[in-house]
Amino acid sequence: MLFNSIQFLVFFLVVTISYFLLPHRFRWFLLLVASCVFYAAFIPIYLLILFGTIIIDYIAGIQIEHATGQKRKYFLILSLVANIGVLAVFKYYNFFTDNVNLLLQQFHITAHGLSYLSIALPIGLSFHTFQAMSYTIEVYRGNVPAERNFGIYALYVMFYPQLVAGPIERPQAILHQFYEEKRFDFERVIVGLERMLWGLFKKAVVSDLLSMYVNSIYNNTHANTGLTLLIATYAFAFQIYCDFSGYSDIALGAAQVMGFKLMENFSLPYFSKSITEFWRRWHISLSSWLRDYLYISLGGNRKGTLKTYRNLMITMLLGGLWHGASWNFVIWGFLNGAYLSIEKMLGINVKSSSNYSWPVKLFRVLVTFHLICLTWVFFRATSFSQAFYVITHIFNPVGFWNLRIQDASIFASMTMGVGLLLVFEYLYLRRHQIADITPVRGWKYPLAFSVVLIMLMVGFGVSGGDQFIYFQF
Amino acid sequence: MQRFFLFLLALAALLFGVDFILARTFDAMYTRTLLGQSGGEINQYLALKPTPEALVIGNSRARYQIDPDSFAVPMYNLCHAGMGQSFQTGLLQVLELEHKLPKAVLLHVDLGEYVAEESLADMGTLRYYYNKLPFVTEEINNISRYERGKYFFRFYRYNGRVISQLKNYLQSRRNLPVTNGYQPLEPFATDTVNALLAVDGGRDAKPPRFQYAHLRHLLKFIDICKKNNVKLLCFTSPYYQAHNYGPVVVAPLDSLLRAQGIPYLNTNAQPLPLLWSHRLFWHDNDHLNRLGAPYLSQQVARWSKPYLTAIEPSRID
Structure with a gap:
């Protein structure tokens, strides 16, 4: 269901009017059902994949909170593997196969190679996967408590306005909003x-x-x-x-x-x-996600100049791959990483540019x-x-x-x-x-x-x- | 909540008013527009006095190839490039509505149309007549189930052509030269390359199937002609290299037209050797250029002469 369709206009009117007519305690359920309908309008069967990862992340969140020591890390890894695994199969498997087959042919090892998966990519997979990952990472870091209400957690991942193309939300910013009673404000x-x-x-x-x-x-x-x-x-x-x-x-x-x-x-x-400023203004939810969960985790700019450039390049290359499984996106990420590194090298400061x-x-x-x-x-x-x-x-x-x-x-x-x-x-x-x-x-x-x-x-x-x-x- | 509904009411009233004003303004401009494929050329024909005895109707393969001056009676070329039979039928209804039907119509039947997907979008070119002509309204509504909603705004009839409508209106205010509608394609050196590409491209590899459903617009066209006592003649232009769908389409089409008592000339079956031996006559595989078009025009004129003579003997040379 596209936002620029009459179908969505009708859907939005029905959901919004029902939302304000329903008592507060039923609203989350309405939004969850509406989000399922919204997603199912593309390819219904992919709701199962979405719910599969939601269940894993929901359980992982609670277990991370309960567990102590190394066990917490295991549950986090389980959640990340589940999410990245889904991405790997649906988004990157054919890209991987393509490149392996090319290599096999180049070295005359085999003419046929690995077989491709003929499956459609679930709509907005990278968005909701990243949103789900940010939940378990934040629970692991102790920044948010694990969500006990399965329906609310499912809604956090599936909230229809941002389900298929973001913004990639953080749990601390949105989860509490589902509990707040919203009144009609003109x-x-x-x-x-x-x-x-x-x-x-x-x-x-x-x-x-x-x-x-x-x-x-x-x-x-x-x-x-x-x-x-x-x-x-x-x-x-x-x-x-x-x-x-x-x-x-x-x-x-x-x-x-x-x-x-x-x-x-x-x-x-x-x-x-500057390019640095551009990345603070373009797709902010993704660039801040990559900064918080990847760039900083790699060491950010705290481990010397060379490692800062390395971290920038890795972050932007993966950012490029996030967009699509193709070498063009890798080059796109490489160029952006190179721009950011060069700006850092030249000492171009975003804040001073206002002068x-x-x-x-x-x-x-x-x-x-x-x-x-x-x-x-x-x-x-x-x-x-x-x-x-x-x-x-x-x-x-x-x-x-x-x-x-x-x-x-x-x-x-x-x-x-x-x-x-x-x-x-x-x-x-x-x-x-x-x-x-x-x-x-x-x-x-x-x-x-x-x-x-x-x-x-x-x-x-x-x-x-x-x-x-x-x-x- | 009450404020919100009042706001919506005010918004609806404003939208209604602005839509009404814009639609009326553009309607006024449209009726004075004598240029452009999205209505101007139809208006140019409607403004002609006296109404020509005969009309050529079809797509680009008639627009660029048939010179009305080659014919035995005063004729006008009202062909629209890229438009299929649904549009031609809608166009005939427009002429019927405006009481501007000629005595004879020479309809170009494009064979490729009967093996391709039906294009309902062509009818969008006649959007001005939405809610004025039931056939046009119905066909536009068939494009998608949301079309009715879009046309709730009367101004939507100019969607996507606001700037071209303004431009055509302003250009129409100048003294335009009177034409017969024929628009020859000038020959360029690159045209031969196009023809070569078409010949060597190995096109139409899949065996085509005749789409019987597409006949409904042709049958409707025939009905309108019969109802208004308009003599209908059909013809098909030649191809530089024959398409593989030719035999698949010609047989059922020929028998249908025969059954309806409509004369039909398939120029591919009666080729002019001159056109096939000189690539320079061709713009591409499907269109003759200004050098080749007169030969086809004369061929069709010769064939149609007895039929047109029977209608209006006093005007024949």
């Missing part, structure tokens, strides 16, 4: 709905229009040259931002309507003045944006050779100015969409929340905001648009 509901509309606009108007152009170029890269490939790469940068941050806005808005506060996942990442004059800030924003765009080429390309072709032809002056627009109307609409996005985000959202720019007391601002967004979607929205990109992860 202002909170309006702000939540506005946020959902803003997310839908990003997805249905900006991202899906950009995707038409990006697909037309990237699906046919060899017919295109410099400027066209460059613009398609810029377009993809905004497509993926609007796709993913749009999803996050809808998730946060839907949760906010019911009174839940989820973690912010994006904070104007393309206005970052720069605006031309310097603008220059740094542009440099950061272009460095990130270079990594997006590997993210979007379907193979290493395609990524290599795109990069080499962007820098090739032969035929550089041959701009291919395909459909002028779509190109104009997508340019308008990106323009509106930048205006909205820079002028208004940069320093404020939606609640600040559309104060509910006056009514006129939220009404105007909603009408403009709805009519933009009616006029420009892509009907039956693409699935969210991050669903595949």
Whole structure:
């Protein structure tokens, strides 16, 4: 069930109205059932896998709390092995097989090799696996008590707004919210709905229009040259931002309507003045997860300069692999790790950047944006050779100015969409929340905001648009 | 809670008002638009005085290949590239609604359409007529079960084409040259490469199957013609290299048209040797360019002359 579908609109209305009509003690159950229905709308059978890991983690959490000494560690390892095992089978097995088979063929050991698994990847597997892992790690670290109510724990993993593409929540931030009685609050509901509309606009108007152009170029890269490939790469940068941050806005808005506060996942990442800052503003829930559970566990920056670089590289390489089982994602992670290491080496400080004059800030924003765009080429390309072709032809002056627009109307609409996005985000959202720019007391601002967004979607929205990109992860 | 419902009420009222104003504004612009495939070209035809005696209707393989000036009666090419039979049937209903049906219609029957998946989305091009023409409304509603909900907003009829509608409207305000609708494809050096690619590509490897369900739109088209006493002639354009679905489609199609008493010319069965011997006449495997199109136009004109003469003898040369 996609957030940008009428099916979801009906689902959301039914669940939210029922939520406020039901007494508090039944609400968690309603949300759990709704989350199961939401997930089952994709591939129902995968609910069993999800529940399998939920049961293991639930028991592991309680056992970690009860046990002492080495036993605690064993239960933690059991939980991590179960979660990573599911990821390994569904997400990485075929990638592993592919590479082993390639090696076997290269060394003429066998022509057939290992057989592949023909199974579909459960939607949002990496997201809920990481969320489940953060629970057992936090219980192990003693930061949260183990959850006794199985239903509430299952809801922590499955809460439908963030089930399939995050934000990857921490147990201490969300578990207690399921026990709190939420009342219908007019202002909170309006702000939540506005946020959902803003997310839908990003997805249905900006991202899906950009995707038409990006697909037309990237699906046919060899017919295109410099400027066209460059613009398609810029377009993809905004497509993926609007796709993913749009999803996050809808998730946060839907949760906010019911009174839940989820973690912010994006904070104007393309206005970052360094890669380090970018990673504090892009997919915040994943980057902070990797920082807290991987980078710091490896030693962070406490074990000398070289080990800091090593830790950064390992973290970003695994971050790349988290996205998908492909060498392109590994290269994407490698590039980001290298950028972060170089910035550390050069002593680029995120905090001091606010002292720069605006031309310097603008220059740094542009440099950061272009460095990130270079990594997006590997993210979007379907193979290493395609990524290599795109990069080499962007820098090739032969035929550089041959701009291919395909459909002028779509190109104009997508340019308008990106323009509106930048205006909205820079002028208004940069320093404020939606609640600040559309104060509910006056009514006129939220009404105007909603009408403009709805009519933009009616006029420009892509009907039956693409699935969210991050669903595949 | 009461405040919330009042807010929703205010929002609904505002949306209704803005939607109404936008829809009326764009409707006014649409009816004055004489350019573009999403309605402008239909309006251009509707504005013609007097109404041509005959019309060519079809997809790009008729739009780029049939020159109406080759025919014995005043004719107009109202073909839309990329559109299938469902659209053509909807278009005929639009002409019926606007009382602009010609005396004869020359329908291009594309063989490939009868072995492919049915494309209901083509009807979206006639969205202006949603809730004005039952056939168009019904066909659009069949696209998905959520279409009715989307069209709750009248402005949705311009979804995805707001900018092109504005552009076409502004361009239509200039004095446009009067055309006969024919749009020849200019020959370029790269076209031959396209043809070569098509020939060597080993296309259509899978044995095709005739999709009988697709005939419903053609039958509806025939019904409208019969009901309005419009003489219907059908033809199929040639391919540079024959597709393997040709024999699969031609036999049932030919017998259906024969049973309905409709003359049918399959130019693939009566090839012009000149076109097959010169690749330079072709834009790609399925389309003739400006050099090749006149030969096809003349072939179809010669074939259709006796039928068109029978309708309007006074206008024949």
